[in-house]
Amino acid sequence: MLLLELKNIVKSAGDRCLFKIDDLKVYSKDRIGIVGSNGVGKTTLLKIMAGLMQPDGGKVVQHRSPSYIAQLDESYEQKDGMNPGIAQQFQIGMQYDKTMSGGEKTRYRLALAFSKDTAFLLADEPTANLDIKGNELVQQKLQDFQGAFVIVSHDRELLDMVCTSIWEIQEGEIKVYTGNYRQYLAKKEVKKAQQAREYENYLAEKKKLEAGAADRRQQAVTMRKTPSRMGNSEARLHKMGNQKAKANLDKAVKAMETRMSQLEIKDKPKSNPKVVFDLVNTDDLCSKMVLRTEGISKVFGSRRLYDQAEFSIGSGYKVALVGDNGCGKTTLMNMILSYPEGIYVAPKVRFGHFSQAIEGLDPGTSILANVMTDSIYDENFVRSLLAQLLFRRDDVYKKVAVLSGGERTRVALAQIMVSQANVLVLDEPTNYLDLPSLAALEAVLAEYKGTILFASHDRKFINSIATHLMLFDSGKLRLFSGNYEDYLQYKQEQKGDSAKEEQLLLEHRLAEVLSKLSVAKDRNSIEHLDKEYRELIVKLK
Template sequence: MLLIECSNMKKYFGDRLILDIEDLKIYSEDRIGIIGVNGAGKTTLINILTQKLEADEGWIKLHGRYAYISQLEAPDNTSISSEMASKFGIPSAWHENLSGGEKTRFKLAQSLDNNSIMLFADEPTSNVDMEGIELLEQSFGEYNGALILISHDRSFLDKLCNKILEIENGRIKIYHGNYSGYQAKKIQEKERVEFEYQQYVKEKKRLEEVISDTKEKVRRIKKAPKRMGNSEARLHKMGDQKAKATLDRAVKNIAARIEHLEVKEKPKKAERIQLDIADSNRLYSKIVLEGRKISKVFSNKTIFRDADFTIYNGTKTALIGPNGCGKSTLIKMIMKQDNAVKIAQGARIGYFSQDMYILKENMTIIENVMETSGSAENFARTLLARLLFKREDIYKKVNMLSGGERVKVSLAKILLQDINFLILDEPTNYMDITSLEAIEEALKDYDRTLLFVSHDRRFVDSVADHIMTIEDYKINMFQGNYQEYLSRRNKPLDNQKQEIEKRVFVLQNRLSEIVGKLSLPSKNDDIIALDKEYYGVLEELKKLKENL
């Protein structure tokens, strides 16, 4: 069923054309992920489609009721049913003291409770922990209607979307499939563009060589010999002139063919970010950071109780866990060099905090990153270009940047410092996918120690080789990537389930024996003891089955 129609729509911000869409149709079975760099017009597009914002040209038709989850706006209604509140683990009434994750859950619960046939969501996973993201995935997956969402969470887009809508230079292009399918198609497109360019260069070169050879033939046409008679010389000259004219025409024809070749621009290859770190700052201690018997209580709430951890030199450790478990507390204890935390001598820490205090508002982007850079300016420019700050952009002042742009500049400034231990607190929030993947690529190649907090599962799995979790006031360390961690975490549950099933089988057999003896007791059977055992076995079976 057709739910949204859009034709010849244009939207300007000042003189800048933000969106230029000839045709867009959205159907009830569509589950669309909208992607594009920061500032491409993703939120603007959703606001126009929901008629919260008017287009400057063209028309939009909306057929049916919709729900909208926005990170910036408060919900339309400030209360939800007790059933939805229970399902999403939140209060039934909205208030501003809710955490970022709780606010997102509240908006989701309200949206799913209004019988809409379209659901729009703008960065719904921001400030939501992994458990919350999985709940969002499940809820969106069960939603019976069209889903249109903006997200930089690639795993989220993979799980939920059957179409990816890319916005680039104001234009849209729709790719069928999820985000991984989109990535594969983009690679094919790049390969095709590269092939067509090489074919263009090859053909142009061939034609230019033909022209060069033909001109050489013209140059070699000889004049009439001196001994030749006048009549013979005249005939010779006429033949030469005819041959020369033929060759000149050939040159002109080939030159025209070159002019009519469809020009193919040379594809731009993204430069790989290789963090060029001097060996002079290398740390040789085996252990970079360790905590012993860490205890912390806030307002009668226990965060840590005799917790221990060790981070080894050269490892990349992801600190994960639900909101409120103590991740930020632990990072702050490390940065303040708490007595329970020991940092290796010679460790130079680069710290990314979400408040981005390291940026100076009245300085330009390039001035900010070069202020503490241990690298040359051309390398800094390469890094900034990969983060989509190109040419004149690097001269923008920080106070003119958006939140997402500030995150990228702050990260660039830290990555360029003369450090040997990186600590990053939620570096991927508010970052577009292109920039996120550039940072991801740089961190994968980073050959010093890294500790980072993130709820982005794809980012964690791609970068981390150790997983650090906080559970039951303790800090647990796992050697391996995120997928290996999940596999290992689920194995004890599987083993436990198998043990329970074995125990249930044994008890059921024993129950049958007891029932048989109670039905036809022998002289040696103690009826009272058997009866007592019967009820004991029944109770144990009941408890075991509850855990299956």
């Protein structure tokens, strides 16, 4: 069933064309993810589809009215139709309040959207400001959703698990890829490899033609020279005899030049330089343990965040702090940085701290100047790092004042990574980053040889970077060896072991009941045992 059509759509921002769409359709079972760099028009496209914004040209045909979940909308007001059960699932009240946190507002909008009986959903960053449990709940809701949806998201795990089609906005065009986000990336890599082969073939053919033309020009020059031993009459005969050959060579050169001019020019595929951190400043730690805690506690009012927590962080660990919103991840990082009683830090540790406020940048100077301020590396290394973080060529001379939030995040992280710091403490480093920037940051942190403590709700990012997890659970802190995927597998195995143990207990009790039934004579006892027998059979099914 056709739900929506986009025909000959054109949309611009000022004098810049955001995108042009010849013909795109959404059908009843479509599960579409829209991706692209910041500023390419993802939210704009979603608003056009929802009928909240008009295109500059073209036609939008809605065959079914969609439900729309906005990313941030302070004009949002209380609406009817909230399902109490779904509100409870999202841990949100029935009434909207403008004083809610960003995460609470997101959960409210999601709960209201999923409360409606809709067959078509549009969602802009549905996991924004949510913790991992919230992300997983949204994922489950979308997997169970029976209608069609189109989502804009920077959550790669979500795009992998729920999407069957990816729309990519790039350079004013929208390209459609079948499959989830991982399959989209694989197809992009295949295309990139094909472009590389075409570029190499183009260079080889161009070089061959240039060499052939140069060779024939040289032959023509050599033929034009009359040997010095010849007399005048011989020289005239030599010149006349070679005219045809010269003409043929000139013709061959022109033919090759024509072929060169007709060659389809192939651009070299873009690639980022790989940065390898030679962190000599990590070697002077002289300790296998970077920090340890003994019985630390933290209380806010009547709420205890953690009590008598003890853990040790080894040199080279990359520890992801994992827990619900408000569990105390940022608080713990600030405590570690301030060295209170109960926290012991190795003598030669030098912390590099990234906060959500993105402090420490001089807005009046360039990207390069900011990063070079406290760098222990030379400019060539810094420029290579910035290129890998998607600041290429003259981009490094942009003033920080004109940068977006995501760009400032990348600059601040680069500044920390090239400093004397040998332990990085990163509070939500993936905030404001688009998908290309996330991938770039992952590649850089994967090469970083120092110790990292970081808080993030991005499951894919945690899986790519973390060697350990710091789990915040009901006032307890626990260090787990492995990434988030390993932790989920561990929980599943524990759950399986518990289920097996419960089944054994039920089977044992069933045997006892059957034994008692076989000898029971009292009617009340028989009825009671028979009732328990039936209940046990149901539980064992």
